[in-house]
Amino acid sequence: MKQKSITIREVAKHIGVSIATVSRAISQPQRVSKKTLEKVQKAVDELGYRPNLLSQNFRHKRSNTLIVLIPNIENLFFAQLIRGIESVAQQAGYNVLLGDTQDSPLREDKFINLVETQQADGIIQLATFNPSISLLPTTEIPLISAGGSANTPYPTIRIDNAGAAADIAEHLIALGHQDAAIITGLSDDQNTYERLKGFRRAWQAKGLALDDKQIVAGDYSLKSGYLAGKEIIHRLPETTAIFCFNDEMAMGACKAVREAGLNIPDDISVVGFDGLQVGEYNEPPLTTVQQPGRLLGEQAAQYLLQWIEGNKPADADIIVKHQLLVRKSTGPVQKG
The missing domain is CATH 3.40.50.2300 (Response regulator)
Structure with a gap:
């Protein structure tokens, strides 16, 4: 639920002064007494009031x-x-x-x-x-x-994050993959939600399963991709493709695959997201979605x-x- 914005009228009522006094304390503090200024500042802090400076004609110059x-x-x-x-x-x-x-x-x-x-x-x-x-x-x-x-x-x-993730799903499906795992970004990140939604929609449209056990949480770091890759290899040995929600996690997952003695892409395909230049120098060079x-x-x-x-x-x-x-x-x- 959206929090109600506090008005200058409510600040004035809270401390028993006029709206004009509150306005002066905010815009021209030198024109009010120290005691009044302290009262206004305390009320502003307690109530969470945000002075609406931009609508009060105070922007006579820019900071650039x-x-x-x-x-x-x-x-x-x-x-x-x-x-x-x-x-x-x-x-x-x-x-x-x-x-x-x-x-x-x-x-x-x-x-x-x-x-x-x-x-x-x-x-x-x-x-x-x-x-x-x-x-x-x-x-x-x-x-x-x-x-x-x-x-x-x-x-x-x-x-279009969902559309880009769907493109990755369709690419893997065209290569014959049916057992994919996903390394996501942060759980509260909207990009994670959109990419997962797009991949799942395209994957399931072809009658392929994508259960929660095939989804491992990462945090967009190399290390999280590496650790998630190790977990997938250990827990889901049938996996033939791993889709990572950014290139850094994908490079970490590649390291985990190589350490397990598996070949990329013969044993497991790995896909990233972002199109970082460093992905070209991964071993092997990384398939990815390029964001401009x-x-x-x-x-x-x-x-x-x-x-x-x-x-x-x-x-x-x-x-x-x-x-x-x-x-x-x-x-x-x-x-x-």
Whole structure:
């Protein structure tokens, strides 16, 4: 259920002062007494009120700074997005502040506060989405989601995650695979949900089973792919293909397969997701879905700058084409 936004009227009523007094304390603190300022600040903190600075004509100047919220700065795919954002921002005379949130809503809130207090002009949220952001006034905080899912209240630039995962399923089916295992991303990540939905739909459309036991949770890291790969080989020896929800986990799974004395792709095919350049140098080169990360970043920055200039994007969900890159980590099921 969406939390009710606290109004300035409720703050004023809570401490028994006028709305004008609260407004002055927020916008011109030097014009109120120290005692009143402390009362207002305490009420603001207790009630969770967010001063709506952007609608009060206080933006007389810009900071020329964009914030990029990154859930995991070690994720290689995000580097592609950031490169695209940086190129557009620099051409427009903007600086980029990278906010490594470590998947923490509290850390995200601190960066969001920089926009609310005019220390930054807008935000690009990479991949995952903090549900608490949906409580912000969406018409006033310029924020674009890039590389994530459509399940956000803000404009989104993304690929069709479900469609891309379905392409992978159809590729494996065409090679004769009937026993697949999946290494997912984080359980609360919308991209995980979309990719699983797309793969399952295409797989089951051909009458093939995909039970929960064939799905192993990862966290998008190399290590989680390696550990999940070892689990699959040990627990599901009939598996002929492993679909990993990013390239880093796929490379970890490849290591597990090789350590087990199995051949890729003769014994087990492995597929990734993202299209990282490093996947070309995996052994063997990795079959994957390529997300155009730099393009996603460039378009996100362009749309955000337009919004900052007063032109909010009319299209709330912009889909960029993906591409299935078939390399040597997938092959036909071996007979016998």
